[in-house]
Amino acid sequence: MIWVVALIVCIMLVAAVMVLFVPNMIAAVVATSVVSLALTAIFAIVKAPDVAMTEAAIGAGLGSLILALGLKRLGFNQTGGSQGEEND
C-alpha cells in the first residue's frame, strides 16, 4: 500500500511542477485538476470517503472550472502559450 501512495504522491509532484512550467494556460488548469484527482485517490485509500468526495467535486471539478472560466474572462483562452507569457 505504501508504494501505491508513493506513486500517487510522485504523480502529484510532477503535475504540480507542470503547473508552473507548462506554457499553455489551459494545460496548467488541467494539471491542477490532476493534482486534486491524485489527492482524491489518497483520501480514498486512507478511508476518508467524505473528504475524497469533497476533494473530487470541489478541487478537481469546480476549482478547475472556475480557473478555466477566469482565464476565459481575462482573455487567456487562446490555446497558444504566447498570450499567457507576456502578461505574467
Add this chain to the structure above:
Amino acid sequence: MTKYTSLLFIAGLSFLLFVIVGYLPIAENPMVAGKAILGSAQQEVGSANIVTSVVLAYRGLDTLGELSILFAAASVVGLLLGKSYSTDSVKTQKSGQAKEYKQFVVLKSLDLLFPMLLVVGMYIIVHGHLTPGGGFQGGVLLAVAFSMRSIVNPGSDKKNHYSITFIEGFAGFSFILIGVLALITDGNFLQPLLGKGEFGSLWSAGTLPLLYLAVGLKVGAELAGLLFELNGEEERV
C-alpha cells in the same frame, strides 16, 4: 523597495507561524473529543454517517459559519470578475466560441449528462446522513450541471437571476429557521429535532436531512450563480 518589504513581511509571517506551532499542543491527548463523539454519536444523533452527525449536529454552528464564508467568497469573486472585464474583446471572443461549441457530440452528451448529474447530486444530498457525501458535494454537482448547460449553449439560461437568488436566500433562511426552532423547543441552537427514526433508513436522524438539503440548495445556487457570472450569462438587473 517592494522586494525588501515583501521579504520582511514573509519573515515576520514565518516567525509568527513558527511561534504558534511551538506553542501548539501537537499529539498531546490525541482525539479526546473524537473518541467521545465516535462512542456516543449513534445514540445521540442517530445518523449512520458519523461525519454528518459531527458536521450538522455537534458542530452545526461551524457549518453555518462555513456557509457564510462561502457566500462571502462567491460574492467577492463575482464582484472582482463579474462585470468590469466584459469589454468588446471578450464579447467578440464569446460569439466566436458559441459557434465553435455548438457541435453535435457536445450537445448530445450534454443532454445525456445533465439529468444524470442532477440525479446523482440530489442522491448525494438526500443520502448525506447515510452514505459519504452531503450538501456541499451534491450542491457542487448541481451547480456544475446547471452551469454546463450555460457554457455549452450560451444564452439558453437567461432569466436565472431571480430564481437563483430566491433559492439561495430561502435555503439559508430555512437553515437558520431550523436552528432557531430547535433553540425555542429544546434550548440549543441547531439541536436535531423530530426524533431519531429507524437507524440507517432514509427518514432518520431528525432534522439532519433537512439541514443538508438546505446546505445543498444554498451551495448549488451560490456556485451556479458564480459560474453563470463568470461565464457572462447572467442577466444583470
